[in-house]
Amino acid sequence: MKNKASLKTILSLLLVFITVSLVAQVTEKDYERATSLDRKLSGKVFHSDIAPVWIGSTHLFLYENLTPDGREYIIIDADKKTRRQAFDTKKVAAGMLKASGDTLKADNLQIRNIRMTDDLKKMTFDYEGTTYTCDLKSYLIIKGEASRRPAQFGAGATANRWPWGFQNELEGRPVTSPDKKMTAFIRDYNVWIRNESDKKESQLSFDGGIGKYYSASIVWSPDSKKLMASKVQPAEKHMISYIESSPADQVQPKYYTYEYPKPGDAVPQTYPQVFDVTARKQITVDESPILNQYDVSNFRWDTLGKSLTFEYNKRGHQVYRVMKIDAETGKMSVIIDEQSETFIDYSGKKYRYDLPATGEIIWASERDGWNHLYLYDSGTGKVKNQITKGNWVIRRVSSVDKTKREIIFQASGKEPGDPYLIHYYRIKFDGTGLTHLTPGDGNHTVVFSEDNKYLTDIYSRADMPPVAVLRNGDNGAEVMTIETADITALKETGWQPAEVFTAKGRDGVTDIWGIIVRPLNFDPSKKYPVIENIYAGPHGSFVPKTFRPTFSNMNSLAELGFIVVQIDGMGTSNRSKAFQNVAWKNIKDAGFPDRILWMQAAAAKYPYIDITRVGVYGTSAGGQNSAAALLFQPDFYDVAVSSCGCHDNRMDKIWWNEAWMGWPVDQSYIESSNVENAWRLKGKLLLINGEMDNNVDPASTVQLVDALIKAGKDFDYLLVPGMLHSSGGTYGERRRMDFFVKHLIGDSTPDWNKKDVTKK
Numbered sequence: 001m002k003n004k005a006s007l008k009t010i011l012s013l014l015l016v017f018i019t020v021s022l023v024a025q026v027t028e029k030d031y032e033r034a035t036s037l038d039r040k041l042s043g044k045v046f047h048s049d050i051a052p053v054w055i056g057s058t059h060l061f062l063y064e065n066l067t068p069d070g071r072e073y074i075i076i077d078a079d080k081k082t083r084r085q086a087f088d089t090k091k092v093a094a095g096m097l098k099a100s101g102d103t104l105k106a107d108n109l110q111i112r113n114i115r116m117t118d119d120l121k122k123m124t125f126d127y128e129g130t131t132y133t134c135d136l137k138s139y140l141i142i143k144g145e146a147s148r149r150p151a152q153f154g155a156g157a158t159a160n161r162w163p164w165g166f167q168n169e170l171e172g173r174p175v176t177s178p179d180k181k182m183t184a185f186i187r188d189y190n191v192w193i194r195n196e197s198d199k200k201e202s203q204l205s206f207d208g209g210i211g212k213y214y215s216a217s218i219v220w221s222p223d224s225k226k227l228m229a230s231k232v233q234p235a236e237k238h239m240i241s242y243i244e245s246s247p248a249d250q251v252q253p254k255y256y257t258y259e260y261p262k263p264g265d266a267v268p269q270t271y272p273q274v275f276d277v278t279a280r281k282q283i284t285v286d287e288s289p290i291l292n293q294y295d296v297s298n299f300r301w302d303t304l305g306k307s308l309t310f311e312y313n314k315r316g317h318q319v320y321r322v323m324k325i326d327a328e329t330g331k332m333s334v335i336i337d338e339q340s341e342t343f344i345d346y347s348g349k350k351y352r353y354d355l356p357a358t359g360e361i362i363w364a365s366e367r368d369g370w371n372h373l374y375l376y377d378s379g380t381g382k383v384k385n386q387i388t389k390g391n392w393v394i395r396r397v398s399s400v401d402k403t404k405r406e407i408i409f410q411a412s413g414k415e416p417g418d419p420y421l422i423h424y425y426r427i428k429f430d431g432t433g434l435t436h437l438t439p440g441d442g443n444h445t446v447v448f449s450e451d452n453k454y455l456t457d458i459y460s461r462a463d464m465p466p467v468a469v470l471r472n473g474d475n476g477a478e479v480m481t482i483e484t485a486d487i488t489a490l491k492e493t494g495w496q497p498a499e500v501f502t503a504k505g506r507d508g509v510t511d512i513w514g515i516i517v518r519p520l521n522f523d524p525s526k527k528y529p530v531i532e533n534i535y536a537g538p539h540g541s542f543v544p545k546t547f548r549p550t551f552s553n554m555n556s557l558a559e560l561g562f563i564v565v566q567i568d569g570m571g572t573s574n575r576s577k578a579f580q581n582v583a584w585k586n587i588k589d590a591g592f593p594d595r596i597l598w599m600q601a602a603a604a605k606y607p608y609i610d611i612t613r614v615g616v617y618g619t620s621a622g623g624q625n626s627a628a629a630l631l632f633q634p635d636f637y638d639v640a641v642s643s644c645g646c647h648d649n650r651m652d653k654i655w656w657n658e659a660w661m662g663w664p665v666d667q668s669y670i671e672s673s674n675v676e677n678a679w680r681l682k683g684k685l686l687l688i689n690g691e692m693d694n695n696v697d698p699a700s701t702v703q704l705v706d707a708l709i710k711a712g713k714d715f716d717y718l719l720v721p722g723m724l725h726s727s728g729g730t731y732g733e734r735r736r737m738d739f740f741v742k743h744l745i746g747d748s749t750p751d752w753n754k755k756d757v758t759k760k
Contacts, residue, residue, distance in 0.1 A: 028750040034559035044489040052456040056118035070107020095141035165259030172216025177224040189213035221305030235266035261654040264665040342584040405429040437476035443545040460547035503601035505594040514567035529613035529744040535622035536590035538583035541574040569594035585668035617641040634682035643727035647674035651700040678707035690723025
């Protein structure tokens with residue numbers, strides 16, 4: 001690193017001079033070309049975005065297919081291996097003219113969410129927010145109700161939904177018993193029941209009060225003889241406030257206050273209690289086994305109403321247990337005891353599937369160093385057997401067949417090549433019969449027929465266009481090809497795929513994976529600064545694994561004269577437990593040692609990659625990482641653009657930060673804080689954040705601004721009024737481009753203030 005730093009000191013002025021001399025000035029037309037790249041390459045890949053939908057319980061499936069002649073809709077019969085047009089698009093267009101008054105093109109209907117009846121006589125679909133029904137014999141189309149849309153969340157709508165506060169346990173509807181004879185509810189902080197036949201009410205609990213009250217989240221036993229209600233000890237709420245400076249509907253600012261728990265804050269404590277409804281008595285449950293909880297959840301009665309289980313996540317996330325309560329005695333015991341010296345990734349890797357009929361639980365754990373499935377005896381709490389094992393990871397369970405005692409799951413790392421590519425497998429509960437269902441070197445997306453006899457398999461890589469095939473659901477054998485992507489028109493533009501590149505990490509053994517994006521007018525005889533798109537959150541892996549013509553701002557940045565890369569360094573997820581553990585109490589690491597070695601290896605292979613000029617940008621956790629690059633690795637990184645970052649993990653939401661940084665809040669938080677380490681800044685930094693950020697407290701960025709000012713550091717700062725959790729929108733994207741052009745290429749940017757703009 002010192003050698004490189006010295007080299008930079010000697011060559012910095014020369015490099016700027018040489019760059020300006022040899023590289024044509026970046027013009028407004030270059031910006032237009034960069035920002036229009038997505039549009040330029042759009043619609044030039046055919047037979048690609050296949051999303052098959054199985055039709056009811058049949059072996060028929062439907063999909064939309066973009067062809068050079070327009071959109072078509074195909075039905076494939078898996079049994080007969082035949083394909084045909086699903087319906088007459090011209091007749092649908094004519095029917096929609098009558099039903100909606102809109103003129104639709106037969107080769108581009110723009111209808112969505114098509115569903116067909118098993119007999120193929122009718123279909124429904126969504127168009128412009130409304131659901132329509134079409135008779136496929138007469139093509140009479142009837143307009144229905146508005147289709148459901150996800151709730152929107154934005155500045156001005158923030159009062160309607162806020163995602164981070166704890167649930168108000170006193171609020172909740174009365175809960176009716178399974179036999180419909182009684183209703184349980186909360187009154188004056190206690191549990192009451194009402195007999196629905198005579199409306200007579202009875203109080204079940206008498207120990208609830210303001211400081212410790214009963215939750216309205218009541219769970220009845222299946223036989224309606226007992227119920228579980230939790231006693232809640234509330235915690236003081238952590239509130240944060242916002243000023244929306246420039247609301248669209250008034251001149252004066254608006255003010256908002258929301259609950260936003262942060263690391264170290266007290267959290268509500270929930271203690272389940274059991275009530276015998278028939279005898280009108282409380283069965284006291286000891287609270288001591290579940291003290292110091294972060295959360296208790298997932299309450300489930302057994303089928304006979306004799307016991308119930310729940311999950312206990314101890315504060316600090318190093319202990320996670322499945323607990324059992326005997327409904328007769330109130331005695332609490334441990335069924336599954338998951339413990340870790342670092343963290344348990346409960347939000348990303350926890351899986352539990354109960355098998356009441358056989359008294360078993362399927363459970364996911366990283367206890368052997370890799371995320372795998374285990375079969376537990378729910379009565380004794382003992383492991384019957386490990387279901388999956390090896391130096392690879394379970395990514396998700398797709399389905400469980402209790403009759404066949406089989407599991408279909410997604411995993412990565414088992415096949416040769418890229419360890420992040422998802423494949424599908426089948427296995428028996430006892431760990432035998434492991435069957436690979438998706439041969440093919442790519443990242444697989446699978447949809448099974450209702451009976452699992454067939455599956456549609458669409459797979460691709462960042463450097464390989466999609467292939468869609470129909471497979472046998474038992475053994476993965478290919479039945480027929482559905483579609484193969486055609487990228488001829490894409491290649492005619494000069495487009496080249498992103499390159500998948502690997503290099504050894506800090507241990508000299510582990511492969512680190514990433515991609516390299518080059519401009520369309522790439523010239524290997526030139527020298528290109530390199531920019532890293534960084535996101536090092538421990539909760540996932542982030543390098544794209546499926547095919548896309550462009551990777552959004554990575555390609556647009558490249559068009560201005562850069563090589564742009566993205567890398568998954570150590571500390572991220574979906575590899576071994578040890579790989580992810582690097583992040584434990586160490587967010588500042590961000591995999592930088594691996595990322596730097598990766599870029600050095602890329603530059604050694606490709607001399608046109610100039611690692612004496614390195615930029616980095618990121619949003620959210622990537623915003624923290626990109627700013628940290630100039631604080632903790634300034635001998636390698638020169639320029640950073642950081643958007644809406646959590647710059648001090650004590651300032652961000654409790655669940656994400658305590659998950660990786662631990663609890664209690666300790667010195668490790670200070671050591672990883674960009675704010676506490678602002679004095680270390682070298683290089684050029686642009687900070688961007690929105691005043692209405694609904695994910696990361698926007699004060700986090702402002703505190704970094706304050707620390708940089710106090711340290712006498714030079715930097716740039718862009719506060720976007722009204723912006724939520726974002727990298728700044730179109731304006732922020734352009735400012736990021738300007739910053740890299742100016743400080744990595746050494747070129748002046750267009751004078752945007754001379755551009756004519758019509759007042760809006």
